[in-house]
Amino acid sequence: MKTLKEVELRDKRVLLRADLDVPLDERGGIKDDARLKIAIPTIKYVLEKGAKQIVIMGHIDRPRGQVVDMLRMDRVAVRLIKLLGRHVYKLDDCIGKGIPRGERIILLENLRFHPEEEANDEGFAKQLAAYGDIYVNNAFATCHREQASLHAITKHLPGCIGLQVEEELKHLDIDKMKKPIVALIGGAKLKTKIPLIQAMLTKADKVLIGGAMIFTFYAAQNLEIGKSLCDMNYAMNAKMMLNNEKLVLPKDIVIADYENQEAGIRTVAHNEIPKKSIGLDIGEQSLEEFKQELRKAETIIWNGPMGYYEKPPFDKATNELAKIIAELDCNRIVGGGDTADALHKLDIAHKFNFISTGGGAALELLAGKELAALKALDENEVNFS
Ligand code: 3PG
Numbered sequence: 011m012k013t014l015k016e017v018e019l020r021d022k023r024v025l026l027r028a029d030l031d032v033p034l035d036e037r038g039g040i041k042d043d044a045r046l047k048i049a050i051p052t053i054k055y056v057l058e059k060g061a062k063q064i065v066i067m068g069h070i071d072r073p074r075g076q077v078v079d080m081l082r083m084d085r086v087a088v089r090l091i092k093l094l095g096r097h098v099y100k101l102d103d104c105i106g107k108g109i110p111r112g113e114r115i116i117l118l119e120n121l122r123f124h125p126e127e128e129a130n131d132e133g134f135a136k137q138l139a140a141y142g143d144i145y146v147n148n149a150f151a152t153c154h155r156e157q158a159s160l161h162a163i164t165k166h167l168p169g170c171i172g173l174q175v176e177e178e179l180k181h182l183d184i185d186k187m188k189k190p191i192v193a194l195i196g197g198a199k200l201k202t203k204i205p206l207i208q209a210m211l212t213k214a215d216k217v218l219i220g221g222a223m224i225f226t227f228y229a230a231q232n233l234e235i236g237k238s239l240c241d242m243n244y245a246m247n248a249k250m251m252l253n254n255e256k257l258v259l260p261k262d263i264v265i266a267d268y269e270n271q272e273a274g275i276r277t278v279a280h281n282e283i284p285k286k287s288i289g290l291d292i293g294e295q296s297l298e299e300f301k302q303e304l305r306k307a308e309t310i311i312w313n314g315p316m317g318y319y320e321k322p323p324f325d326k327a328t329n330e331l332a333k334i335i336a337e338l339d340c341n342r343i344v345g346g347g348d349t350a351d352a353l354h355k356l357d358i359a360h361k362f363n364f365i366s367t368g369g370g371a372a373l374e375l376l377a378g379k380e381l382a383a384l385k386a387l388d389e390n391e392v393n394f395s
Pocket residue numbers: 031071072151152155368369370
């Protein structure tokens with residue numbers, strides 16, 4: 011697979027698949043432009059190397075093949091103009107539109123307005139490919155999807171990865187990480203984390219588990235979990251992992267009354283959760299144990315919050331661990347939007363070595379899976395001329 015720096019760009023038309031999927035507020039305003047900022051170095055590099063034109067494409071959200079006005083790329087265009095300090099010409103569709111002469115930076119309309127994008131349609135990919143001589147994939151967060159602008163398109167143009175995808179692959183390669191590796195995995199849904207936990211139980215040295223998914227582990231041991239979140243469909247998976255000595259589960263839990271979560275807030279042992287309570291964070295003793303394990307690490311991989319971090323005081327363990335990890339002298343890697351969000355809120359994101367821009371994609375990569383779009387780029391190498 012070629013990287014952007016290995017490709018001759020002079021006088022070429024470059025078609026860039028970027029991560030433009032920014033979070034929006036109720037009125038369609040951009041809440042956070044971090045993903046757009048990440049696209050900038052790749053766009054600038056392409057222009058500096060003398061490309062004739064750059065056509066940028068991406069999606070916002072999941073309009074499911076329909077035009078949804080709120081999800082148009084107009085605001086993204088305005089923000090890109092500001093970030094680049096250059097004019098960006100936006101088309102009002104992503105296919106079948108001509109580009110006015112003299113325009114050097116072009117932005118296509120939301121790809122997911124066409125159902126063919128998510129269907130990985132060959133004809134649609136071919137129409138997109140007509141905009142470029144070279145294809146650059148810099149959309150790491152969507153690289154686990156088999157979609158036309160990421161997958162089918164690789165058959166129609168010579169392609170390479172952009173600067174951000176190159177960085178992600180470099181930092182998320184667990185086989186190159188310095189040992190001992192301690193994985194800290196949280197979040198609510200065990201279902202989405204099973205492959206990651208299993209991979210970490212093989213490759214890491216300790217796996218610390220927090221977040222609401224711990225209750226499925228407790229329920230799998232027939233412990234009372236009160237009204238805490240739990241998914242018994244995955245109790246068997248949890249049970250099988252319980253025997254692994256690398257796995258560390260919290261020993262105390264912060265609970266509240268289920269009916270009124272402002273009341274009854276206290277810490278109990280993990281096997282003493284009352285029937286009418288809900289577990290919402292990990293306790294002080296667990297926090298201490300986790301800290302001790304984290305201090306032994308050369309590499310820390312963190313994915314997912316430890317508790318219901320959107321609602322104080324149940325953000326305590328997540329915030330405390332974030333602050334502790336920020337001051338440790340080791341390689342610290344973060345994957346997943348919620349964890350990154352917590353670090354941004356605390357204004358300590360800059361203290362971490364690498365924060366992945368991918369959620370699902372980062373999880374798959376860390377779990378040792380090959381990402382569909384990158385596999386396609388690898389296998390369908392159309393020759394560069
Ligand atoms: C993301 O937000 O992680 C990417 O944009 C992928 O979005 P998707 O889950 O809607 O495919």
